[in-house]
Amino acid sequence: MTRILIIEDEEKVRRMYSTMFKNEGFDVIEAPDAIQASCILNKEYIDMILLDIKMPQVYGSVFYDIMKISHKKVKVIVASVYSIEEQKKMIQGADDYYDKAHGLDLLLEKVKKVERGIKQQTSILVIDDEPRIRKIYRHYLQENGYRIIEAHDGNDGLDILRKSNEIALVILDLAMPQKSGFEIHEQMKKEFPGIKILIASVFNQNDQKFLLPNADDYYDKSEDASRMIQKIEKLIHTDCPA
Numbered sequence: 001m002t003r004i005l006i007i008e009d010e011e012k013v014r015r016m017y018s019t020m021f022k023n024e025g026f027d028v029i030e031a032p033d034a035i036q037a038s039c040i041l042n043k044e045y046i047d048m049i050l051l052d053i054k055m056p057q058v059y060g061s062v063f064y065d066i067m068k069i070s071h072k073k074v075k076v077i078v079a080s081v082y083s084i085e086e087q088k089k090m091i092q093g094a095d096d097y098y099d100k101a102h103g104l105d106l107l108l109e110k111v112k113k114v115e116r117g118i119k120q121q122t123s124i125l126v127i128d129d130e131p132r133i134r135k136i137y138r139h140y141l142q143e144n145g146y147r148i149i150e151a152h153d154g155n156d157g158l159d160i161l162r163k164s165n166e167i168a169l170v171i172l173d174l175a176m177p178q179k180s181g182f183e184i185h186e187q188m189k190k191e192f193p194g195i196k197i198l199i200a201s202v203f204n205q206n207d208q209k210f211l212l213p214n215a216d217d218y219y220d221k222s223e224d225a226s227r228m229i230q231k232i233e234k235l236i237h238t239d240c241p242a
Contacts, residue, residue, distance in 0.1 A: 001025065001026065001027045001230075001233050001234075002026050002027065002047045002048065002115050002118065002233075003026070003027040003028075003029065003044070003045060003046055003047045003048070004021055004026050004027070004028050004029070004046075004047065004048045004049070004050060004111070005029045005030075005031060005037060005040060005041070005044075005046045005048070005049045005050070006018055006021075006028060006029070006030050006031065006049075006050045007031045007033070007034060007037045007049060007050065007051050007052055007055070007060065007063070008030075008031075008032070008050070008052045008055075008079070009032050009033055009052060009055045009056055010052075011032070013100075014030050014032065015030075016104075017050060017079075017107075018030055020104060020107075020108060021108075021111070024108065024112075026111075029044060029046070033055055033056060033057055033058065034055060034057065034058035034059075034060065034062070034063035035057060035058060037049075037063065037067075038063070038066075038067070041067060041071055041074070046071070046074050047074070047075065047115070047118055048074065048075040048076070048077065048095075048111065048114055048115065048118070049067075049074055049075070049076045049077070050077050050079050050111070051063070051064060051076055051077065051078050051079065051091075051094075052078075052079055052080055053078065053080040053082060053087065053090060053091065054080065054081070054082075060078065060080070060091065061090045061091050064076060064078075064091050064094070068093075075095045075114045075117070075118060076091075076094045076095055077094065077095060077096045077097070077098060077107075077110055077111060077114060078091050078094045078096070078097045078098065079097075079098040079100060079107065080097075080098075080099070080100060081099075081100050081101070082099070083099055084097045084098075084099050087099075095114050095117075096110045096113070096114060098110055115145070116145050118145075119144065119145030119146050119147075122146055122147065122168050122169075122236060123146070123147045123148075123149055123164070123166045123167045123168060124141055124146050124147070124148055124149070124167070124168065124169050124170070124171060124232065125149045125150075125151060125157060125160060125161065125167045125169070125170045125171070126138070126141075126148060126149070126150050126151065126170075126171045127151045127153070127154060127156075127157035127170060127171065127172050127173060127176075127181075127184065128150075128151075128152075128171070128172075128173040128176070128200070129152055129153055129173065129176045129177060130173075131152075133173070133221070134150050134152075136225070137171060137200075137228075138150070140225040140228070140229065141229075141232075144229050146232075149164070149167065153176055153177060153178055153179070154172075154176055154178065154179040154180070154181065154183065154184035154187075155178060155179060157170065157172075157184060157188075158184065158187060158188070158191075161188065161191070161192055161195070162191070167195065168195075168196065168236050169195070169196040169197070169198060169232060169235055169236055170188065170195060170196070170197045170198070171198050171200050171219075171228075171232075172184060172185060172188075172197055172198070172199055172200065173200055173201060174199060174201040174203065174208070174211070174212070175201065175202070181199065181201070181212075182211070182212060185197060185199070185212060185215060189214075196216045196235040196236065197215055197216050198215075198216060198217050198218070198219055198228075198231055198232060198235060199212060199215045199217070199218045199219065200218075200219040200221060200228070201218075201219075201220070201221060202220075202221050202222075203220070204220050204222075205218045205219075205220050208220075216235055217231050217234075217235055219231055
């Protein structure tokens with residue numbers, strides 16, 4: 001789930017944005033000023049910021065310059081009473097700009113466009129020997145905006161990982177020819193300790209956990225695909241297993 005931090009000093013406006021985004025399936029955090037927003041950024045994972053400019057204590061333009069030093073990957077949409085031309089002069093390099101005089105539908109469209117860009121930058125490696133399963137995963141993952149790379153066995157998957165630094169998560173089958181998922185998991189954790197691994201198998205989750213207790217999370221192939229998406233998003237956006 002994409003997490004948005006709304007930085008807006010007017011409570012009525014902030015709540016209006018929050019309700020709209022929550023209804024659209026976003027995870028929303030609110031901050032009434034830049035100081036509280038800074039504290040949140042240092043504690044929470046944030047995908048996107050909706051940033052007002054004219055705020056008490058610290059202007060949004062000052063906050064933007066500071067936060068971009070240590071939070072470069074966070075996307076920012078400026079939302080202000082100033083015209084878009086003025087916004088671009090005050091805050092250069094934001095991902096988009098929104099004039100509050102325009103409708104909320106336009107704001108939602110801009111947010112969803114930035115969200116699609118975030119997901120397209122996230123590559124997922126699927127390692128499974130069954131073409132039918134890879135096709136199913138590809139359908140659901142691409143539908144949710146992710147970039148998919150496929151490997152037909154574990155050795156192929158390891159080769160891909162060694163050549164790419166763009167992969168955020170691996171979906172790994174257990175029962176495969178040549179090398180099993182257990183062997184591949186062990187090798188990946190040695191070579192790529194920071195990568196998240198979601199085990200996806202015909203075994204139920206309790207059996208998966210018993211057989212491979214140190215994976216990041218587990219998915220039973222009999223489960224609904226929406227559950228797989230939930231697990232992937234939690235793994236990608238947090239440092240903790242689901």
